[in-house]
Amino acid sequence: MTDASNNMPGLQPKHPRLTSTLRHALLIAVCFVMIYPILWMLSGSLRPPEELFGGDAGLVPSQVTISAYPDGWFGLQISFGRFFVNSLIIAVLSTIGNVLAASLVAYAFARLRFFGQRFWFALMLGTLMLPYHVTLIPQYVLFRSLDMVNTWWPLILPKYFAVDAFFIFLMVQFFRGIPRELDEAARMDGCSPWRIYWKIILPLSMPVLATAAIFSFIWTWEDFFGPLIYISEMRNYTVQLGLRSFIDSSGTSSWNELFAMSVLSLVPIFLIFLFFQRLLIEGIATTGMKR
Amino acid sequence: MAEQTLSRPAAARMRASPSRLGAAMRRNGAGYLFLAPWLLGFFLLTLGPALASLYLSFTDFDLLTTPEFIGAQNYVRMVTQDPKFAASMKVTLLYVLLSVPLKLAFALAVAMLLNRGMQGLPVYRAIFYLPSLLGTSVAIAVLWRQLFASDGLVNSLLAQIGIEGPSWISNPNYSLYTLVVLSVWQFGSPMIIFLAGLRQIPTDMYEAASLDGASPTRQFLRITLPLLSPVVFFNLVIQTIEAFKAFTPAFIISGGSGGPINSTLFYTLYLYQEAFGYFRMGYASALAWVLVIIIAIFTAISFLSTKYWVHHDD
Amino acid sequence: MATRIELKRVEKRYGAFDVIRGIDLEIKPGAFTVFVGPSGCGKSTLLRMIAGLETISDGDLLIDDERMNDVAAAKRGIAMVFQSYALYPHMSVYKNLAFGLETAGYPRAEVDRRVRAAAETLQITDYLQRKPRALSGGQRQRVAIGRSIVRDPRIFLFDEPLSNLDAELRVQMRVEISKMHERLGNTMIYVTHDQVEAMTMADQIVVLRGGKVMQVGSPLELYNAPANEFVAGFIGSPKMNFMPVKTEGDGVMLAGQRLQVGHALTAAPGTPLTLGIRPEHISVGGEGASLGDGRVELVEHLGGSTVLHVRPAGDRNALAVVLPGQQPCRTGDTVPMRVDPAKCHLFNPDGSALRH
Numbered sequence: 027m028t029d030a031s032n033n034m035p036g037l038q039p040k041h042p043r044l045t046s047t048l049r050h051a052l053l054i055a056v057c058f059v060m061i062y063p064i065l066w067m068l069s070g071s072l073r074p075p076e077e078l079f080g081g082d083a084g085l086v087p088s089q090v091t092i093s094a095y096p097d098g099w100f101g102l103q104i105s106f107g108r109f110f111v112n113s114l115i116i117a118v119l120s121t122i123g124n125v126l127a128a129s130l131v132a133y134a135f136a137r138l139r140f141f142g143q144r145f146w147f148a149l150m151l152g153t154l155m156l157p158y159h160v161t162l163i164p165q166y167v168l169f170r171s172l173d174m175v176n177t178w179w180p181l182i183l184p185k186y187f188a189v190d191a192f193f194i195f196l197m198v199q200f201f202r203g204i205p206r207e208l209d210e211a212a213r214m215d216g217c218s219p220w221r222i223y224w225k226i227i228l229p230l231s232m233p234v235l236a237t238a239a240i241f242s243f244i245w246t247w248e249d250f251f252g253p254l255i256y257i258s259e260m261r262n263y264t265v266q267l268g269l270r271s272f273i274d275s276s277g278t279s280s281w282n283e284l285f286a287m288s289v290l291s292l293v294p295i296f297l298i299f300l301f302f303q304r305l306l307i308e309g310i311a312t313t314g315m316k317r
Numbered sequence: 318m319a320e321q322t323l324s325r326p327a328a329a330r331m332r333a334s335p336s337r338l339g340a341a342m343r344r345n346g347a348g349y350l351f352l353a354p355w356l357l358g359f360f361l362l363t364l365g366p367a368l369a370s371l372y373l374s375f376t377d378f379d380l381l382t383t384p385e386f387i388g389a390q391n392y393v394r395m396v397t398q399d400p401k402f403a404a405s406m407k408v409t410l411l412y413v414l415l416s417v418p419l420k421l422a423f424a425l426a427v428a429m430l431l432n433r434g435m436q437g438l439p440v441y442r443a444i445f446y447l448p449s450l451l452g453t454s455v456a457i458a459v460l461w462r463q464l465f466a467s468d469g470l471v472n473s474l475l476a477q478i479g480i481e482g483p484s485w486i487s488n489p490n491y492s493l494y495t496l497v498v499l500s501v502w503q504f505g506s507p508m509i510i511f512l513a514g515l516r517q518i519p520t521d522m523y524e525a526a527s528l529d530g531a532s533p534t535r536q537f538l539r540i541t542l543p544l545l546s547p548v549v550f551f552n553l554v555i556q557t558i559e560a561f562k563a564f565t566p567a568f569i570i571s572g573g574s575g576g577p578i579n580s581t582l583f584y585t586l587y588l589y590q591e592a593f594g595y596f597r598m599g600y601a602s603a604l605a606w607v608l609v610i611i612i613a614i615f616t617a618i619s620f621l622s623t624k625y626w627v628h629h630d631d
Numbered sequence: 632m633a634t635r636i637e638l639k640r641v642e643k644r645y646g647a648f649d650v651i652r653g654i655d656l657e658i659k660p661g662a663f664t665v666f667v668g669p670s671g672c673g674k675s676t677l678l679r680m681i682a683g684l685e686t687i688s689d690g691d692l693l694i695d696d697e698r699m700n701d702v703a704a705a706k707r708g709i710a711m712v713f714q715s716y717a718l719y720p721h722m723s724v725y726k727n728l729a730f731g732l733e734t735a736g737y738p739r740a741e742v743d744r745r746v747r748a749a750a751e752t753l754q755i756t757d758y759l760q761r762k763p764r765a766l767s768g769g770q771r772q773r774v775a776i777g778r779s780i781v782r783d784p785r786i787f788l789f790d791e792p793l794s795n796l797d798a799e800l801r802v803q804m805r806v807e808i809s810k811m812h813e814r815l816g817n818t819m820i821y822v823t824h825d826q827v828e829a830m831t832m833a834d835q836i837v838v839l840r841g842g843k844v845m846q847v848g849s850p851l852e853l854y855n856a857p858a859n860e861f862v863a864g865f866i867g868s869p870k871m872n873f874m875p876v877k878t879e880g881d882g883v884m885l886a887g888q889r890l891q892v893g894h895a896l897t898a899a900p901g902t903p904l905t906l907g908i909r910p911e912h913i914s915v916g917g918e919g920a921s922l923g924d925g926r927v928e929l930v931e932h933l934g935g936s937t938v939l940h941v942r943p944a945g946d947r948n949a950l951a952v953v954l955p956g957q958q959p960c961r962t963g964d965t966v967p968m969r970v971d972p973a974k975c976h977l978f979n980p981d982g983s984a985l986r987h
Contacts (some may be wrong), residue, residue: 050437053430057444060502064451066470067460131355141347144356150355153363157562157590157612159605163373163598164366167380187358194355207717210684215731215782216705219347225730229721246621250565255593269455270569281463288456299450303443310506312512 043071071095073311095290098283102271104260106287107269116178116264124193124242125235131188132197133223137209139289154191166255180256181249185242193238197310200234201227237309240302244295280283342460345546348394374603391603402604404579405587408493412583413560413615416500422506428511432471442509449505453491458569462486465495489580496581499566514548515541523623543628550627554619561612562591584608632906633661634695634708634785634818636681641690643676643771649736650676652842653690659835660916663812666822667829668839668865674822675790677839681820682711682788687933694786705735710779711788715797716771724750724774725759731782741813749777769800789821793828793844830854860905860982869910869938869951871948873975876906883977890920892975904985907976910938910951915958915966922968925950931961939964 065085071094073087099106132149134140135147169180172173188194228235250266255265260271269291272284299306349356374391376384395402405593427445451457464470467484475482485491518541524535542549548589567583573581575590588608592601643651651673658664666674672917679685681692684705692699699707707979718727728746737745750756753773757888768906772792779787789808793801809832812819823829829836830850838845838853846858850866863871876883878898882891883906890906898904913922925941928949937958942949952968960966977985 034563036395046435049430049435055443056427057441060448061444063460063464063470064447065454067383067463070463114391127354127358130351130353134348134351136350138344138363140345140352143348144354146356149359153359155610155612155616156363156367156557157558157587159562160370160609161363161366162370162605163592163602164369165362167598168361168370170380184358186354187362188355189358189362205715205717207713207715208719211711211713211717211719211778213684213704214682214709214711214731216734219351221734223351226719244450248451250453250455251589252569255589260589266455269459273459273569273572283489284459284821286557288459291454291456292451295451295454296447299443299447303446304439307442307446307509310509 043096063109067285068289071282071289073282075280075282076086092284094280094282098272098287099290101280101283101287102260102268102275104263106265106268106290108261109263109265110290112178112262113247113264113266116181117243119178119182120246122187123182123240123241124188124190125239127186127188128190128193128238129197129228129231129235130223132194135194135218136198136201137206137227138219142204150191150194154195162255169256175256176258176262178257178262181246181252185246188241193242196238197234197285198230204230233305234309236302237305240298240306241309242300247294332500348604370602370605373599374606376599378599378602380598381596384599387599391600392607394600395603395607401579401582401587403573405582405584408575408580408582409561409584412493412500412563413557415494417553417556417560419497420501420504420556421549423501423505424508424552425511425545425549426503428508428515429537431508431512442512445508446505449503452499452503453565455565458520458566461495461499461566462570465491479620487577489576489578492570492577492580496563496570500563502562505631507556509547510552512531514545518544546627547629550619550623554616557615557619558612561585561615563609633816635693636786636820637691637693637694637696638677638681639691641677641680641692643673643680643685644688644689650842651680651688653958654842654844656837656844656847658818661808661816661818662834663832664818664820664835664837665829665833666820666837666839667824667826668845669826672839673842674824674839678711678788678820678822679789681708681786682709684711684899706976707713707871708785709729710782710786711782711790712775712779712792714791716763716775716792716795718771718774718778720763723760723762724755724766724777727763728759728777728781729773735782745781746785749781752780753777762872768796769804772796772800772804776808780811780815785817787815787817787819789819791822791823793823794825808832820984823865826868830866836866837846838865856983856984857907857976860907860978860984863907863976863978863984867909869953871909872948872950873978874906874947874950875907876904876977878904880900885922888921888923890922890972890975892972903980905976905978905980908950908970908974910917911953912974913950913952914969915952915954915960915970919971922950922970924967926963927960927962927964927966930958930962932957939966940966943968 062085069085072090072092074089074091075094085267094316131150135143165180165184166175169175171222172179174180174183184190208226208230209222212226217225248266249264250270253264253267254270257267263271269284270286327513357394373384375386377386377387378384394401411567431441465485467482467487469485472482483491485495522540522544523536526540533541544548562585563583564585567581567586568589571577571581571586573586573590575586584604585608588601591597591604632836636656638654638658641651641656642649642655644953646914654677661952666677668674673740676685680687681777683702684917696706713925719730721955722730729742732742732745746757746759749761753776755770755773755777758766758770758774763774773941775792792808796804805828808821808844812963821828821832833850835847836850836853837847840861845865846853846862848856853862853866857866860873868947874885876885876890878884878900883904884890886908908922923943923945925943928942929940931938931940934957936956937954937960939952939954939958939960940949941952950968954960981983
């Protein structure tokens with residue numbers, strides 16, 4: 027597949043239609059291979075457990091049963107409903123924190139003038155490169171001393187301090203694109219920096235705020251490491267932790283239930299992807315960042 | 318009258334200095350007020366903890382008793398008498414060196430296929446991006462574990478063409494490669510960045526080149542690659558850092574052990590085991606700092622190498 | 632009583648870079664003052680310093696004798712029309728006009744009354760509910776002006792407000808702004824790089840170059856008595872002709888001919904000077920002192936006037952000559968050029984004008 031790329035950038039291929047058809051065929055093949063595992067998981071969640079392994083690589087179950095869904099949902103001492111609600115609360119609160127804090131800070135960097143601005147900006151960019159492992163243990167000690175272990179606070183609070191520089195960077199890039207004359211007109215209209223931020227910059231930044239909110243939500247939803255180290259009691263579990271427990275507690279017999287719960291855990295992300303994929307793709311393309 | 322006019326500016330300036338100072342304070346004040354969340358977070362949650370972990374890396378610390386300063390013993394032990402450190406380092410480097418180039422090559426290849434406003438581009442792009450978006454969730458790791466199980470999808474497919482596949486996940490010779498495949502499967506986001514980069518290359522360059530009779534291969538080597546090299550560099554740095562930080566798939570697929578026989582013992586997984594399995598927080602801090610240094614070295618090498626292969630406009 | 636603005640040794644530095652270098656200027660109450668100059672001359676910076684959008688590095692800005700250096704932009708009683716209009720894209724025209732008043736905390740009824748009055752004057756009442764992107768360039772311009780009017784400011788500032796409009800609209804808006812000035816009588820400052828705009832609109836023109844004032848005066852003062860070579864060349868179109876000359880008694884020597892200039896010269900004989908003559912002051916075969924014969928290199932028929940490019944005998948630069956009406960000249964013709972000595976300008980080697 028990779029060596030095919032060498033032939034691709036040609037502008038005037040000898041057989042344009044053939045090349046185009048080949049290209050589409052190749053792309054569709056790649057798409058199929060990529061999506062197949064996900065479809066296989068979906069189909070697996072609808073099969074009777076004994077059918078999953080036994081050499082059937084196809085997607086069509088011999089008999090469709092949705093029993094894996096309710097069985098899996100109540101498969102642990104605490105139902106997945108609880109985990110979903112927990113994850114949702116954490117993700118929503120984190121998202122609000124990220125968008126609020128990052129937009130404030132980004133506004134300072136993009137629009138205000140203050141002593142040491144370049145220095146702080148460079149530091150902020152520097153933290154993008156810093157692996158979180160360096161801060162992990164002292165942060166754990168800190169939250170432990172605040173008696174916050176086994177609560178959601180260690181997962182939520184840092185977002186209100188704009189710890190993830192990615193979002194600041196994303197917004198600074200966008201804010202810089204808003205004509206400065208608008209700020210100046212607002213200043214002539216008597217606006218304070220706060221009012222310019224609230225009445226001019228934020229309303230004009232809806233696309234980037236939405237992008238940040240979506241990424242924030244998805245990453246918090248998918249986060250496994252944070253909950254893994256901070257949350258110990260099952261009633262506080264997130265969906266990701268719930269899935270992990272499910273693997274540990276169930277044998278091979280209930281793989282269909284595990285698949286069912288896995289599928290459900292992906293549904294929110296998939297829905298967001300369905301409705302907002304354009305924003306996500308633009309967000310990545312403009313900042314060039316990714317997890 | 319004349320005297321009055323003359324003296325006014327001087328007087329005004331004297332009056333002004335405190336208010337001018339006030340204006341400067343107001344301006345700085347507003348800036349720092351908006352910056353406050355990040356500043357607090359930076360000192361309390363980033364810089365402070367980073368320095369603290371640097372200190373802890375020179376101590377013996379089990380979370381319950383006070384850290385005991387032991388000099389460089391943690392680092393010495395790491396290098397001289399810890400086979401698991403060596404194993405995890407080897408696994409991680411192998412993972413980084415395999416998965417990053419493969420992923421980028423795949424991303425670039427597909428981006429080239431997709432380039433230049435072909436029909437259905439948004440749909441393809443979206444589908445290719447989906448795995449990147451789902452990638453780090455536990456569900457995908459669960460799926461992967463099942464795809465490559467001895468009776469999983471991959472072996473079912475192989476069986477149909479008469480090959481009896483090994484048990485990929487539980488065979489230490491293969492287990493790491495399943496994780497590499499998982500990483501390559503998530504080529505979508507570097508691909509999007511490549512696409513954005515490709516769009517920056519002016520079409521008339523290709524037109525001029527084909528008028529000059531340059532073959533597509535030559536065009537790719539002489540126009541596309543050089544002009545795209547800053548983007549390649551960017552993706553390389555980001556993906557390398559991300560690869561070093563990978564955790565969830567190895568944790569889920571090996572059930573938290575990094576097995577079989579440490580073959581999927583990612584560095585981060587080992588760090589987690591030391592910190593939150595054995596509560597050797599001092600040693601884990603030392604591991605974290607070694608990770609920082611290794612990432613820094615990789616990044617520095619990438620940056621230093623840029624003058625040999627990254628094209629700049631100036 | 633309209634507002635007086637005074638600048639005293641005002642300076643602006645960006646790091647080591649001087650943009651405004653010690654400007655002393657008095658802007659007369661109620662006058663329409665135009666800052667004009669080539670790009671990079673500091674005219675916009677100066678305007679923005681008056682507005683309060685740029686800090687003043689040194690010197691004093693006085694508005695009605697009150698020092699304003701450290702007063703916030705909105706508290707100076709100034710409204711500004713921006714080059715790009717800077718309309719808030721997410722607000723309706725009505726909201727755009729009302730925003731400043733709402734920020735200042737005016738009661739809703741008062742806001743409404745003022746917005747509607749301004750909209751009426753500028754004939755934009757029909758568009759009040761539209762967003763700026765649904766307006767044409769001219770309509771946006773009106774909204775931008777409306778936004779400045781509603782606040783009832785002491786001073787209006789305009790930063791190249793017409794440069795984004797097409798030629799026809801520009802002329803129309805020029806007239807409207809002039810009428811607005813007549814009607815309101817406020818002090819207004821207008822920045823442009825277009826000397827025609829400056830000449831047609833200004834009561835007082837301030838010519839700037841390299842962060843310094845080159846000359847201040849009414850349009851005709853600048854035209855009739857430019858203080859230096861730069862202003863002489865900048866004001867008037869086509870550009871004034873410049874020729875190197877040497878003094879000779881009470882006249883100057885130009886290409887071997889003695890030209891009697893209308894005023895006494897005190898400089899020592901042989902001093903190099905620059906002679907400046909406006910194209911419209913040169914006649915062909917008329918009265919006055921002779922400039923010698925020249926060969927017509929190019930003829931531009933403008934209908935109302937005819938522009939000739941004439942190369943005089945000897946190794947001299949071509950001169951532009953504007954003749955009234957339509958002339959039967961052709962390329963290659965030889966024409967005798969003459970000038971009224973009273974319309975000649977002389978400049979010292981440092982560029983300053985020799986005064987009468």
